[in-house]
Amino acid sequence: MRFVFITVWKELKRRFNDPGGLLQAMLIPFAVGALIVTAVGGGGSSITAELMVTDLDDSFLSQGILSALGQGQLAEMITLEEVTLEDGEQRINKGESSAHLVIPAGFADAWLDRAPFTLPLTVNPSRSITPQLIRETLEALLDVGDYLHKVFGTEIELISQALQDGDTDFPVEDMSAGISGKMTGIAGLVFPPAVTVADATPQPEGTNFSAPLLMLPGILLMAAFFAANGQSSNFWAEREKGTLSRWVASPNAFFAYWVAQWFTAMLLTALVAAPIMLVGFFYVGISFEKYFTTLAWLTLTGPILFALLTLIQVMSPSRKTGSMIATLVMFPLLMIGGSFFPTEAMPDFIGALANYTPNGRVLEPMKGYFSGAHGASGLFADLWGILLVAVVLLFVAGHLSARRTLQ
Structure with missing residues (x-):
């Protein structure tokens, strides 16, 4: 475990030596969220x-x-x-x-x-x-x-004819009686209404939806994705320095290296998400009792994004190609997963695809937790499934990286 902690500390120092990358992972999602919320009307005021x-x-x-x-x-x-x-x-x-x-x-x-x-x-x-x-x-x-x-066609024709002739002495009593009779006949048909429509959609207690609330989970996942994208290139940094081949030669060290990468991904996710979430909770008005629970959810599920992007890097022929492919994969996932626009505002088929993306699986439970649709137990209901997928992706990435290093 000592090697794991040393490696985690080394990875964190590497990230801190590039403060621009960390600031970028925080500021870009924050700016995107601010622009979108401003465009849709911030506090949810009606359109005029x-x-x-x-x-x-x-x-x-x-x-x-x-x-x-x-x-x-x-x-x-x-x-x-x-x-x-x-x-x-x-x-x-x-x-x-x-x-x-x-x-x-x-x-x-x-x-x-x-x-x-x-x-x-x-x-x-x-x-x-x-x-x-x-x-x-x-x-x-x-x-x-x-x-x-x-x-009231007949009555309107009488008014029109009188106006054309300049005649103000038209039969007001007859016209009033005709209008009254028709109103009485209509009233019998529409009052009381023959059909009463009632909205029976179940609405959990405490549920509250607004544009900023729907956008906040997507912004947090965008920050986590940027942090994971920066960390995923560590494979190439270690390989180019020759340290990866030495770790492969020592199975225990190689396993500990990937465990350290997992914990580093968790810490980086928490680091970039915490300040954005603090501002978002204050702006949207979410109870701060949910702050640390949400931060724990993001911290535990963040490695799935790192595992996916690392697998792409390992399968790529070069560092430049890997970074390009990872970016090309990341932005469509951000779009489909609800980071640029809430899935509620997208066509139904795109909203359905969000549930099959890694960020979408992390985002939707968080949205329900913020709105009050479910509590902490509902938030963590899919945790083990997400962690299992992340472990499989990282295991495949580690296996492929070992084979490529020994070639």
């Missing part, structure tokens, strides 16, 4: 779209549309601003808003007469979500107008 409106019709109907967009939940999602036509065109071309809607003159008359009309909507091409939100909202309002025509 900015809509500029030019009302050239200035009718009761156009004002009704503006009033509908400025009330209730729509007012929380869409911020309205009335502008002139020239100002709206200039600002949307500069990308200062999500969209610019023009309500043309004659819009109300066209709607009353069921004549074709166009509502020009210019969207900001640099944005994708908010213009789509505005477009779908306007389409929903137009659908409401179509249904009003279908239900």
